[in-house]
Amino acid sequence: MPFIPHSEQDIEQMLSAIGVGSIDDLFDEIPDDLRCGELEKIPVGMNEMEVTRLLREKAAQDGLPLCFLGAGAYEHHIPAAVWEITTRGEFYSAYTPYQAEASQGTLQLLYEYQSMMASLMAMDVSNASLYDGASALAEAVLMAVRANKKTKSRKILMPLATHPVYRSVTEAIVKNQNIELVNVPFDLATGQTDLAALEELSADDFAALVIPQPNFFGVLENVDALTTWAAANKIISIAVVNPMAMALLKPPGEWGDTGVDIACGEGQPLGVPLASGGPYFGFMCCKQQHVRQMPGRIIGRTTDLEGKQGFTLTLQAREQHIRRSKATSNICTNQGLLVTAATIYMSLLGPEGLKKVALNSHKNTQLLSNRLTSIKGVKAVFSGATFHECVIQLETDVKQLINTFAREHHILAGFEVSAHYPELGNALMVCATETRTENDIEQFVTTLDTLLNG
Amino acid sequence: MLIFEQSHNGRASNAQLPQDSDTLASLPADALRVSKPNLPEVSEMQVVRHFTRLSQKNFSIDTHFYPLGSCTMKYNPRACNTLASLPEFTGRHPLGPSLHGQGFLSCMYELQGMLKEVTGMQAVSLSPAAGAQGEFAGVAMIKAYHDDRKDTARCEILVPDAAHGTNPASAVMCGYKVREIPTGKNGDVDIEALKEAIGPQTAGIMLTNPSTLGVFDRKIKEIAGIVHDAGGLLYYDGANLNAILGKVRPGDMGFDVIHMNLHKTFSTPHGGGGPGAGPVGVSKRLKPYLPVPIVGKKEGQYALLDENDCPKTIGRMSAFAGNAGVLLRAYIYAKMLGREGMSRVAEFATLNANYLLKRLMEVGYDAAYPDRRATHEFILTLKKQAKELDVTAMDVAKRLLDYDFHAPTTYFPLLIPECLLIEPTETEAKETLDGFIDTMAKILVEAKDDAQLLKQAPYTLPVRRLDDVKAVKQLDVVWNNKTELNG
Numbered sequence: 001m002p003f004i005p006h007s008e009q010d011i012e013q014m015l016s017a018i019g020v021g022s023i024d025d026l027f028d029e030i031p032d033d034l035r036c037g038e039l040e041k042i043p044v045g046m047n048e049m050e051v052t053r054l055l056r057e058k059a060a061q062d063g064l065p066l067c068f069l070g071a072g073a074y075e076h077h078i079p080a081a082v083w084e085i086t087t088r089g090e091f092y093s094a095y096t097p098y099q100a101e102a103s104q105g106t107l108q109l110l111y112e113y114q115s116m117m118a119s120l121m122a123m124d125v126s127n128a129s130l131y132d133g134a135s136a137l138a139e140a141v142l143m144a145v146r147a148n149k150k151t152k153s154r155k156i157l158m159p160l161a162t163h164p165v166y167r168s169v170t171e172a173i174v175k176n177q178n179i180e181l182v183n184v185p186f187d188l189a190t191g192q193t194d195l196a197a198l199e200e201l202s203a204d205d206f207a208a209l210v211i212p213q214p215n216f217f218g219v220l221e222n223v224d225a226l227t228t229w230a231a232a233n234k235i236i237s238i239a240v241v242n243p244m245a246m247a248l249l250k251p252p253g254e255w256g257d258t259g260v261d262i263a264c265g266e267g268q269p270l271g272v273p274l275a276s277g278g279p280y281f282g283f284m285c286c287k288q289q290h291v292r293q294m295p296g297r298i299i300g301r302t303t304d305l306e307g308k309q310g311f312t313l314t315l316q317a318r319e320q321h322i323r324r325s326k327a328t329s330n331i332c333t334n335q336g337l338l339v340t341a342a343t344i345y346m347s348l349l350g351p352e353g354l355k356k357v358a359l360n361s362h363k364n365t366q367l368l369s370n371r372l373t374s375i376k377g378v379k380a381v382f383s384g385a386t387f388h389e390c391v392i393q394l395e396t397d398v399k400q401l402i403n404t405f406a407r408e409h410h411i412l413a414g415f416e417v418s419a420h421y422p423e424l425g426n427a428l429m430v431c432a433t434e435t436r437t438e439n440d441i442e443q444f445v446t447t448l449d450t451l452l453n454g
Numbered sequence: 455m456l457i458f459e460q461s462h463n464g465r466a467s468n469a470q471l472p473q474d475s476d477t478l479a480s481l482p483a484d485a486l487r488v489s490k491p492n493l494p495e496v497s498e499m500q501v502v503r504h505f506t507r508l509s510q511k512n513f514s515i516d517t518h519f520y521p522l523g524s525c526t527m528k529y530n531p532r533a534c535n536t537l538a539s540l541p542e543f544t545g546r547h548p549l550g551p552s553l554h555g556q557g558f559l560s561c562m563y564e565l566q567g568m569l570k571e572v573t574g575m576q577a578v579s580l581s582p583a584a585g586a587q588g589e590f591a592g593v594a595m596i597k598a599y600h601d602d603r604k605d606t607a608r609c610e611i612l613v614p615d616a617a618h619g620t621n622p623a624s625a626v627m628c629g630y631k632v633r634e635i636p637t638g639k640n641g642d643v644d645i646e647a648l649k650e651a652i653g654p655q656t657a658g659i660m661l662t663n664p665s666t667l668g669v670f671d672r673k674i675k676e677i678a679g680i681v682h683d684a685g686g687l688l689y690y691d692g693a694n695l696n697a698i699l700g701k702v703r704p705g706d707m708g709f710d711v712i713h714m715n716l717h718k719t720f721s722t723p724h725g726g727g728g729p730g731a732g733p734v735g736v737s738k739r740l741k742p743y744l745p746v747p748i749v750g751k752k753e754g755q756y757a758l759l760d761e762n763d764c765p766k767t768i769g770r771m772s773a774f775a776g777n778a779g780v781l782l783r784a785y786i787y788a789k790m791l792g793r794e795g796m797s798r799v800a801e802f803a804t805l806n807a808n809y810l811l812k813r814l815m816e817v818g819y820d821a822a823y824p825d826r827r828a829t830h831e832f833i834l835t836l837k838k839q840a841k842e843l844d845v846t847a848m849d850v851a852k853r854l855l856d857y858d859f860h861a862p863t864t865y866f867p868l869l870i871p872e873c874l875l876i877e878p879t880e881t882e883a884k885e886t887l888d889g890f891i892d893t894m895a896k897i898l899v900e901a902k903d904d905a906q907l908l909k910q911a912p913y914t915l916p917v918r919r920l921d922d923v924k925a926v927k928q929l930d931v932v933w934n935n936k937t938e939l940n941g
Contacts, residue, residue, distance in 0.1 A: 001795070001798055001802075002790050002791055002795050003528070003529055003531060003721075003790075003791075003880070003881050004798055004799075004802045004880050004881065005881070005882070005883040005884075006802060006805075006883070006884065010883070010884040011805070013884070014805055014806075014809040014884060015805070017809055017812055017813060018805075018808045018809055018812050019812070020808075023801045023802075023804070023805055026801075026804045026805060026808055026827060027701060027804065028827060029669070029670050029672055029826070029827045030670050030672075030698075030701065030702055031672060031675070034674070034675070034702050034706055034707060035701060035702060036574065036700070036701065036702060036703050036706060038793060039571050039572055039700055039793045039796065039797075040571075040793070041567065041568075041570075041571040042568050042571050042572065042788075042792065042793035042796065043789070043792060043793065044792040044793060044794065045789070045790055045791055045792025045793075045794065045795045046789050046790055046792065047790070048531075048533045048790065051533065051537065051786055051789050051790055052533065052537060054789070055537040055540065055561075055786060056537075056540065057557070058557030058558065058560060058561060059540040059541075059542035059543055059557055059558075060542065060557070061556050061557035062542045062543070062546055062554055062555055062556065062557040062558055063542060063554060064541060064542055064545050065550065065554055067547055067550075069547050069549055069550065071549055072549075072773055072774075073547060073548050073549065073773075073774065075545070075547070077470075077472075079467070079469075079470045079498075081498060081501060081502050083539070085502065085505045085506060085509070087535060087539075088506070088509045089514050089515070089516025089517065090509035090510060090512040090514045090516065090517060091509050091512065091514070091725065091726055092514070092516070092530065092535070092723045092725060093514040093515035093516045093530050093723050093724065093725075094512045094513065094514040094515075094724065094725070094726040095513075095514075095520060095522060095525060095527060095724045095726070095727070095860070096724065096726070096727035096728075097726060097727060099513070099851070099855065099860065099861050100917070100920050101852070101855055101912050101915040101916070101917055101918070101919065101920070102512070102513040102518075102855050102860060102861070102912075102915060103511075103512055103513065103726070104508075104511040104512070104915075104916045104917055105508040105509050105510065105511035105512035106508075106512055106726035106727070108456070108508055108511070109505070109508050109726075110726075111456075111931070111932075111933070112456060112457050112458070112933070114931055114932050115458065115492070115932040115933040115934075116491075116492070116493055116494075118932040119491045119492035119493065119932070120491045120493070122489060122491075124932070125931050125932055126931070126932065128727075129728075131583040131584060131587065131729075131771075131772055131777075132583065132772045132773055132774075133773055134770070134772055134773035135583065135587070135771065135772055142627075163773070165770060165773050165774075166773060168761075168769055168770055169769070169770045169771065169772060169773060171769060172594075172745075172768060172769025172770055172771065173590070173627075173771070176594060176597060176627070176628045176629035177627065177629050178629070220481070220482070220485050223485075224484065246487065246491075247487065247491065248481075248486065248487055249481075249485055249486060249487055250484070250485060250486060250487050250488070251487060251489070251491070254487075254488075254489065266773065273544035273545065273779075274544065274545055274546060274547050274548065275543065275544045275545075275546065275778055275779045276543070276546045276547075276548050276555070276558055276774070276775060276778035276779070276782075277548030277772075277773065277774025277775045277776070277778050278548075278583065278729070278772065278774060278775070278776055278777040278778045278779060278780070279583070279728075279729035279731075279777040279778075279779050279780055280773075281729075291929070291931075297727065298931055299931065300925035300926070300929060300930055300931050301925070301930040301931075301933075302920050302921045302922070302924045302925035302928075302930070303920070303921050303924065304917040304918040304919060304920050304921065305910065305918040305919050305921075306918055308917055308918070309917075310916075310917035310918075310920045311920075312920045312922055312925050314922070314925040314926055314929065314931070315926060315929070317926075319619075320586070320619040320620050320622075320623035321618075321619040321620075321866070322619070323619070323623075324619045324622040324623060324632075325622035325623060325625070325626045325632045326626075327619070327623045327626075329623065329627070330586045330589065330590060330620050330623035330624040330626075330627050331584075331586055331587075332584065332585065332586045332619075332620050333584045333585075333586070333727055333728035333729070333730050334727050334728050335725075335728045335729045336724075336725045336726035336727035336728045336729075337723065337725030337726060337728065337729060338725075338728075338729060340505075340725070340726065343505075344501060344505050346493050346494075347457055347493070347494050347496060347501045347504070347505075348467045348470050348498060348501050349467070349470055349471075349493070350465075350466050350467065350493050350494060350495045350496070351490050351491050351492075351493045351495065352466055352471070352495075353466060353467070353470055353471050353472075354491070354493065355487075356471055356472045356474070357472055360472045360473065362481070366480060385480050385481050385482055385485065386480070402551060403551055403553070406550070406551045406553055406554055407553060412547055412550050412551075412554070415549060434472045
């Protein structure tokens with residue numbers, strides 16, 4: 001019996017101790033007419049050897065194409081030590097650290113994670129993570145509405161240059177609480193959020209402004225001006241950023257005159273594999289004054305009976321298992337294992353390593369962008385400076401092109417921007433992280449040139 | 455020692471550094487970072503040693519018995535991790551064309567089918583990232599259903615007082631008011647109270663069955679009838695699905711929507727508090743509202759169905775397709791169990807729980823519901839010990855840690871005084887259960903002889919009992935960042 005250790009003798013002894021004749025007798029409180037028969041549509045079990053063969057075949061079917069695709073999930077090198085340690089049974093199979101004395105490993109690690117993430121964002125505090133970047137933004141919006149005591153407004157300024165799926169996830173999560181997302185357009189020339197359009201909206205009352213950095217197009221926003229504008233209008237500012245980029249770019253805590261109120265985003269670039277989109281982890285940091293409005297687990301350092309340093313879940317009065325219907329969020333788990341990986345990743349890379357990864361990703365994308373736009377029929381869409389993605393415009397159907405690249409050349413050519421932004425025409429967004437070599441880039445460029453110009 | 459305290463300026467894990475790069479040409483100076491983030495500067499071996507040592511300060515399933523009620527801490531098979539970590543799976547970009555994902559998507563398609571069959575629901579979406587997100591999706595679907603029918607006066611969700619805290623919190627996130635339904639003396643929902651509470655304002659009810667009290671609600675069909683007759687829908691919290699896998703199906707009990715905790719029933723790891731996965735299953739009438747993406751077939755190929763294919767969807771819960779890697783582990787587990795293995799899960803989880811309950815009662819503990827059959831879990835109440843010996847459920851729980859057993863769930867459900875909620879799961883052997891019983895008996899003797907011994911426990915762990923009040927009052931949640939923080 002897979003994963004069940006009982007021998008016939010065990011079963012007999014246990015049934016006799018309980019005082020019943022058979023295991024089936026233990027289900028005697030379930031009404032007979034509710035009992036189901038055999039689950040015919042579920043196949044019979046496989047042993048480990050059989051299932052290994054099956055999964056290897058399925059994996060081989062998918063292959064490993066050369067990746068120039070980003071759009072919210074990025075291929076970075078992950079040091080071998082990261083997942084070797086993360087999948088140690090003591091991390092992998094541990095429970096949520098409610099019993100602090102028996103969970104000091106996980107708790108100290110989470111405290112170190114919070115410290116690293118807060119510092120990377122230049123913010124006061126961090127929680128122990130949320131599900132992913134998109135749901136973290138939704139939670140940040142809910143938090144901003146709670147935290148903004150200066151207005152009763154439930155309207156949020158949401159730049160259209162924010163990741164389109166993040167916008168729709170946020171919409172799905174907040175709409176039932178009568179929160180309204182108001183679009184802020186972007187400048188078609190630069191790809192940056194349109195400050196003048198924002199100014200026009202300022203007559204109305206808003207709870208928060210979302211500031212993406214880099215934005216969905218990979219373009220750097222004028223974050224200082226946006227943050228200062230929000231503060232001047234007594235609006236909570238929410239940064240949604242790529243954490244890798246923050247090793248190179250000015251972090252949200254230093255934007256404008258005041259820094260932002262809340263910083264959140266997708267933690268995947270920090271040591272988490274692409275893995276079809278998850279599990280990843282969402283991070284969230286905020287100013288000290290908002291900490292009691294923050295959703296999710298928070299770990300604190302304290303002392304034990306003997307005065308020795310120890311770590312424990314803290315500010316639990318915000319959470320669902322205590323406050324039930326009055327909790328800051330329904331969230332129960334964090335993404336503990338992914339945060340374990342990210343903490344080990346950040347420790348291995350250090351401040352210089354992280355900056356070099358960011359810089360190399362930027363440099364490779366620059367090279368890619370320059371080479372691509374030198375091809376006949378290809379031009380850059382935006383003039384704004386970019387981090388490690390850029391949008392190019394073609395004279396051909398992007399969807400078909402992506403499929404041709406995948407099918408015939410085993411290359412993921414990028415993201416079809418036109419699907420979400422038809423106004424940008426045949427637009428393709430490409431990305432080259434530090435994992436791409438000059439040869440990779442050359443292969444992509446040559447293939448595109450051949451496909452377009454024969 | 456913290457990793458930061460091992461940091462030396464200028465030290466690095468050099469094998470991990472990409473080639474030098476000094477190009478900054480296209481970036482405006484005011485966009486760049488000036489301050490250096492406070493990340494540790496340490497060698498690779500220091501990192502490996504530090505985090506390996508931290509891991510050794512944890513209890514885990516791989517090292518300890520975890521009789522943690524309502525959490526289903528069963529063995530996480532190694533094959534699930536090894537196979538889900540094949541490079542083609544971990545390297546697959548979520549937005550890559552489905553042509554490079556037929557292998558992965560076929561696993562997800564089959565998993566949807568197996569979950570449908572084992573729960574008796576009509577359709578499944580795998581996208582919610584955890585149980586609580588599954589709950590949110592489930593209640594949001596109930597709301598979308600009523601809204602779609604212009605039945606907008608329904609503003610209330612009923613929740614039994616024994617429910618998980620996530621239930622009322624999820625209902626509120628969907629814009630509902632929450633009304634609590636009391637539990638009857640025998641542990642079943644109080645039917646009369648339900649009849650009083652229900653009405654045209656009721657959108658639905660959220661139930662766990664077996665409930666968190668460790669008993670199967672025998673009147674579930676009557677409850678379903680009452681709720682449906684009033685126009686409400688039934689939500690099934692799948693936290694306790696392990697108890698009934700292959701025995702009873704929520705769909706057959708009359709539930710309209712269910713979430714499953716794959717990190718419980720389908721043995722994906724808890725990972726020190728996540729990731730989970732909380733797929734939702736629905737009856738026919740809620741099918742149009744399922745969260746996207748859903749794995750389907752288009753022109754003979756597996757594909758992710760989106761808003762265009764499912765126009766009435768409640769939308770997306772995460773940026774991509776949920777916790778794919780967790781789903782893959784659950785798939786592998788389900789394939790290894792097969793149909794006969796699934797019903798064995800419920801059988802042996804129930805056998806272990808009933809054996810443990812019976813033997814613990816014999817050594818002197820009181821069951822909260824002594825006249826009821828235990829399901830996969832049961833509750834002990836230490837009300838008597840608290841009164842007579844001044845020993846609480848927390849004291850017993852902490853003392854267990856000294857004997858190398860993880861504590862059961864304490865103080866949940868809230869309505870049972872001084873409770874221990876105990877769930878052994880099917881993967882534990884009889885001798886482990888016997889060892890736990892002997893230890894519990896020993897602790898009871900200790901409680902009578904020297905209650906102080908228990909009140910100060912644990913003694914043998916990396917730390918003694920921690921000062922939680924200080925942790926809140928002198929809030930210290932980041933190391934040496936900016937100024938000393940006082941909350």
